């Protein structure tokens with residue numbers, strides 16, 4: 001497909017990684033984003049990159065170690081994670097997950113309280129123990145997004161920000177062009193990676209994509225002394241110590257929302273910041289005196305089973321849709337690779353991703369959101 | 379495995395929120411003259427009224443230039459919280475009157491966030507303001523909130539500004555008039571509009587030596603009467619010059635060098651170039667605000683349940699374009715200082731790195747990175763301060779951008795050849811004051827919160843490893859990690 005043109009709708013990590021992978025294969029890529037790259041979930045997330053439940057896991061792990069070099073720009077990727085259990089129940093759960101990793105030959109080590117304190121200087125003796133994942137890691141969301149964007153441009157790709165896509169032109173069972181209010185972009189293939197706005201866009205092509213959007217929140221502190229390993233979480237929090245030292249953490253109840261055609265109307269954070277602060281003060285008691293300096297929220301879409309949808313449609317047959325179901329940041333190096341493969345070869349070259357196909361929802365009930373209680377509050 | 383859903387997402391937020399501890403018809407934030415007046419007015423209509431003010435703030439916070447730009451020039455007296463509290467009462471006799479009128483008054487209490495339902499959020503039982511004192515944080519419900527949060531200092535970055543003794547006019551006035559806790563003797567004042575002139579006169583009144591005023595424009599900018607008064611006091615205004623650098627020693631500032639070449643001995647450089655309406659709460663609650671250059675910057679646009687009074691609503695409009703004046707200053711200071719001048723003190727970002735859109739010092743800068751700059755970023759769209767903040771870290775520090783956010787916006791405007799209004803206001807976020815984890819923490823949260831708490835969405839199928847699907851491990855995994863979602 002060298003020399004052909006692919007238009008990508010959505011400049012989050014998924015669309016940008018896909019664009020970068022395609023550009024590396026000599027494809028002419030245009031990315032259209034309604035605002036600024038990474039402005040939705042991709043620039044506001046926990047930065048976690050340890051998705052062992054995904055078929056893309058091995059590729060995620062392989063690639064993150066090289067991303068700074070491959071992209072030519074820093075992502076702040078850091079290796080490994082430690083989960084700390086703060087209740088007996090968490091200790092039971094985390095050890096269960098550790099045993100599961102051992103069964104699958106993922107390198108993990110179970111830590112006692114003393115070992116936790118040695119490896120995590122901000123932890124206290126109030127914990128039950130921990131699990132050290134000698135895999136996985138975390139990176140800086142907005143910096144990684146921008147790294148993909150710049151790397152894509154360096155390969156000749158184009159990014160148009162402030163360009164909301166309004167529709168498509170189709171002919172002969174294919175999408176022939178992507179439209180914004182002011183321009184029409186002819187294309188040989190389209191990638192739709194528009195996050196929570198995917199259902200509205202795909203409905204225009206007559207394709208139903210079952211997704212529900214929700215708002216999730218995080219807090220961040222002033223810098224703490226650097227810990228030997230930044231990927232420390234547990235206590236039902238996710239998060240990380242940034243390379244600057246800040247502690248950025250999220251978790252807890254989400255709020256289902258409705259998203260209209262122009263996207264999420266707002267991304268307000270709430271007093272959940274207090275519940276996050278409490279758990280972080282418990283998880284890392286030696287950081288309890290540190291100031292919280294910001295909180296924020298982002299919007300993610302979830303499929304009915306919480307797994308991504310990465311699929312090439314049968315009709316129109318030149319469209320790849322990619323929705324990452326709230327686990328898309330870490331997977332981005334691999335999701336972009338998979339999307340590239342689907343666009344060019346109609347088949348993922350490095351993993352069996354049938355479980356991510358749209359067809360798994362063929363028999364889904366019309367009221368699937370209501371059945372799960374995934375509806376917006378009135 | 380057959381999945382039977384219950385119709386309820388036990389991990390969603392509905393019903394988990396801590397209730398507000400109290401409810402008032404009217405909450406007034408800021409107990410300055412206009413806040414007290416608004417509280418009294420509300421009380422007269424029979425409303426229940428809570429009046430809060432963060433002052434006196436702790437010595438530690440003052441050291442971080444919260445809420446004003448104190449520049450480390452406080453005496454040890456500011457560490458004595460009882461004395462500070464007394465000083466607030468002494469300086470504001472109307473506070474007694476407010477209490478006598480039946481207004482609930484909380485000093486040393488910060489309003490750090492306002493939350494209400496709106497686009498993207500419908501889960502709050504009522505609209506609340508988050509409060510915190512030195513011990514704890516809590517939520518208070520309200521019918522109407524009046525923001526009387528005043529105005530804060532604009533800071534200017536010149537070589538040496540990151541030393542004790544470079545401070546703002548509002549901070550200097552507060553230390554002199556309210557706390558009698560200013561630790562300096564000889565002050566050089568930047569600016570010559572009314573703020574600068576008034577600050578100079580107050581300084582003289584309090585027995586300080588004013589080493590002079592510095593003005594980038596050709597003539598003194600303030601009212602003729604004040605200029606004459608200062609001249610009578612023997613203070614000169616150095617026009618057509620900016621400050622080029624500050625020299626100092628172990629106790630901070632010792633002298634300033636002007637771009638004209640002149641060096642002036644002083645222990646304090648007081649930036650009196652502008653006051654900025656303190657709209658942090660309005661912006662963090664996504665309240666409407668608009669730029670009004672004549673009134674000092676972005677000001678709240680009133681709403682039914684949210685209003686602003688006093689300087690928070692905007693400086694008095696005297697026909698003076700504050701934004702244009704500040705831009706003249708930022709342009710002149712940038713022109714007379716080296717590109718490696720620190721612009722964000724907390725994160726040690728230089729002007730060159732800001733305008734080069736370079737990552738912080740702890741990251742390597744490969745060749746591709748070095749080739750990037752604001753100029754290349756502008757090819758993708760207009761400058762956006764929040765985006766550049768995330769990339770360079772300018773404004774991301776513990777002072778929450780109070781020292782640099784305004785200057786950064788102006789530099790971005792200048793560098794991109796755009797008017798100031800073209801740079802979208804960088805977002806403010808709760809908590810709008812730095813709050814320790816253990817203070818912000820909700821130690822009394824309802825049991826429903828813990829019951830609903832999951833690390834992510836609590837979707838039972840989301841984390842089952844692919845290898846385990848269809849094996850006995852699948853159910854085991856779900857059973858261990860998720861309990862309440864299926865029938």
Ligand SMILES: Cc1cc2nc3c(=O)[nH]c(=O)nc-3n(C[C@H](O)[C@H](O)[C@H](O)COP(=O)(O)OP(=O)(O)OC[C@H]3O[C@@H](n4cnc5c(N)ncnc54)[C@H](O)[C@@H]3O)c2cc1C
Nearest residue numbers: 010012013014034042045046048165195298327328329330
């Ligand atoms: C608080 C929070 C924490 C998270 N933590 C993690 C984590 O630790 N690890 C992890 O892996 N994942 C995490 N996630 C999830 C992760 O952020 C997302 O899965 C991921 O960013 C999805 O990327 P995306 O590019 O698919 O979608 P998005 O980031 O939503 O990007 C979609 C883009 O499409 C654009 N767009 C939409 N409609 C249009 C249109 N019509 N025209 C043009 N452009 C359009 C949008 O502007 C947007 O930029 C978290 C999410 C949140 C909110």
